[in-house]
Amino acid sequence: MIQEFIETRAYSEELCEPLKTEDYVIQPVEFVSPTKWHLAHTTWFFEVFVLTRFKKDYQLYNKDFPYLFNSYYEAKGDRVMRAHRGNLSRPTVDEIFSYRTYVTEALKELLKVSAVKELLSIVQIGIHHEKQHQELLLMDIKYCFGHNPLFPVYKADFNEHSSEDAKQNWATIKEGLYHIGHQGNGFCYDNETKAHQVFLQDFEISSRLVTNGEFIKFIEDGGYKNPLLWHAEAWDWIQGEKIEHPLYWQKTEDTWKEFKLNGLNTLDFKDTLSHISYYEAAAFAQWKGYRLPTEFEWEIAQDQFSWGKRWEWTESAYLPYPNYQKAPGALGEYNGKFMVNQKVLRGGSAFTSNNHTRKTYRNFFHPQMRWQQSGVRLAK
Incomplete structure (x- = not known):
C-alpha cells in the first residue's frame, strides 16, 4: 500500500509537468476546478481523514487549508464554494506542492508503523479518490485548453485516439x-x-x-x-x-x-x-x-x-x-x-x-x- 500510495501521489504531479504556472489557477466554468485545487484537495483528503485521526500529535500544515480545500463534505465544516475555487491565487502553486510533500511524508511515516485495518481501508479509498481526481484533472485541463482561442497543446504525444473496427457485431x-x-x-x-x-x-x-x-x-x-x-x-x-x-x-x-x-x-x-x-x-x-x-x-x-x-x-x-x-x-x-x-x-x-x-x-x-x-x- 505504501508503494501504491507513493506512485499515485507522484503520478498526479507527473500529469502537471507540461503545465505553466498560469495554467494551474484558471476556472472557466463552475464545474471545472483549477489544477492547483485538485492537487490540494487530494492532499486535504489524506490530511483530514487519515493524519488528523491516526497520527499522534499531527500538526496541520496550515490551519486555513481545511476550509480552502474541502469539496462537498458538509460534516467536515465550511468550505470555499465550488464556483470560487478559481479565486484562490494564494496560496501559491509552490506552496501547494510543499503541502503535498508535507502530507505525503507524514503519511508514509504513519504507514511504516501502523497497519490498523480501518486506517488502511481509508488510505485505500484516498488512493482511489486521487485516481478519480487525476482523471478530473485531465478533463479540466482539456476544457481550459479547448476553450482557449490558441488551443494550446498539453502534450504532443498524449494519445486519446481509439479507432473502431468497421464491422459491428x-x-x-x-x-x-x-x-x-x-x-x-x-x-x-x-x-x-x-x-x-x-x-x-x-x-x-x-x-x-x-x-x-x-x-x-x-x-x-x-x-x-x-x-x-x-x-x-x-x-x-x-x-x-x-x-x-x-x-x-x-x-x-x-x-x-x-x-x-x-x-x-x-x-x-x-x-x-x-x-x-x-x-x-x-x-x-x-x-x-x-x-x-x-x-x-x-x-x-x-x-x-x-x-x-x-x-x-x-x-x-x-x-x-x-x-x-x-x-x-x-x-x-x-x-x-x-x-x-x-x-x-x-x-x-x-x-x-x-x-x-x-x-x-x-x-x-x-x-x-x-x-x-x-x-x-x-x-x-
Whole structure:
C-alpha cells in the first residue's frame, strides 16, 4: 500500500509537468476546478481523514487549508464554494506542492508503523479518490485548453485516439436472473454494493462503440434540429445552449476539426465518439432505431466486448442498490448523497488512471454534462 500510495501521489504531479504556472489557477466554468485545487484537495483528503485521526500529535500544515480545500463534505465544516475555487491565487502553486510533500511524508511515516485495518481501508479509498481526481484533472485541463482561442497543446504525444473496427457485431444475451454488483475481496466503492440479482429480458448489445463518422451522419441528417428525437428537457437544453455538435468539435469551411490534448486536429471519422451528453447519446440511439443499454445489461455483457476506451452512457438512473449502506460519518457523503438526477456511465477512458476501474464501477454525471470522455454503445 505504501508503494501504491507513493506512485499515485507522484503520478498526479507527473500529469502537471507540461503545465505553466498560469495554467494551474484558471476556472472557466463552475464545474471545472483549477489544477492547483485538485492537487490540494487530494492532499486535504489524506490530511483530514487519515493524519488528523491516526497520527499522534499531527500538526496541520496550515490551519486555513481545511476550509480552502474541502469539496462537498458538509460534516467536515465550511468550505470555499465550488464556483470560487478559481479565486484562490494564494496560496501559491509552490506552496501547494510543499503541502503535498508535507502530507505525503507524514503519511508514509504513519504507514511504516501502523497497519490498523480501518486506517488502511481509508488510505485505500484516498488512493482511489486521487485516481478519480487525476482523471478530473485531465478533463479540466482539456476544457481550459479547448476553450482557449490558441488551443494550446498539453502534450504532443498524449494519445486519446481509439479507432473502431468497421464491422459491428451484436452479442445476444438471453433473459434470466443475473448477479450484479461487486463480489470478492478487491477494492470497490460502496455504490457497487450490495451484490444482488436482477431479471433481464432478451437483448442484444453492440460489440463496438459509435464512431465520429457515424455521428456525422446524425448531424447531416438534421439530428440536432429534429425535436422528435429528443427528451423535452434535452430539447430545451440544445436550444438554450445552441448545441449543434459534440464538445470540442468545430467546422471551418468544409472541414471538421476536433480539439484533443495533443492539439487541434482534423476530425478522424474512424475514431471513437467522445464528449457527448446523455441527451445526445439518447437522441442518436433513437435516430439509429436502437437504444442505450441499462447499466445491468452492460455489466452482464461486458465480457462480450472490449471496454475502457470511453465512459459509456447507460439508460440507468444513478440509484442505490438493494441493501446499500453508506459509510458512517463524513465518508458516507462520498457517493450516497449524489444518488439523484444523474445517469450511470460504465467503462473507463483514455483519462482513467491504471488499476482504477472495473466491470462493476459506476460513474455518474448529470445528463447534460459532456466534458468527461463519454461515448455510446448501442443496444436493442
